[in-house]
Amino acid sequence: MREIRLFELDPGQTVFWQSPATEPPQSLQVLQGLLWLTVEGEHIDHWLGAGESFEIRGGQRVWLGTWREGARMRVSQPASTLCAPRRRSLRAGLRLAWRGVAARMTQRAVARLSRG
Structure with a gap:
């Protein structure tokens, strides 16, 4: 069994996400909209559309934001880490x-x- 959480970001909203270092990786999947994602220490940003996903490792500090429209996303533990x-x-x-x-x-x- 695994926990699945759903989140929505309003248009133009930016939030900070830090995964505890002791937690297993989490899979973030965009369900609707366009999501901007940047990871502390990386020199590139990621733009994820509906259906695309990104793995957040334990201890990573991540900023998530949207553009003109909001975004819906699902965060869960990937099946491979079970x-x-x-x-x-x-x-x-x-x-x-x-x-x-x-x-x-x-x-x-x-x-x-x-x-x-």
Whole structure:
């Protein structure tokens, strides 16, 4: 299950959006109108029309605005991130396994050097 939120911006309105750093990415999809989007630190702006989407990563600061007409948009968690915790657990497990291998290799190298 995922949360889906709907928003409407009035003509000429600009708002600030900051996704918490701990949150998974969110998918912003324009349902109606034309949406201007700029991400802090990026040198380009994005213009999204109806049916187009943009992924907002955790911790990103984004400004959203409209032109002459308002815009309706949907913000939701992308379906691809619903399985992310399982991948993170696997990744963490592999990272720990690699650290164990690296520690054993280091111990062997130190033992060989100490023998002369």
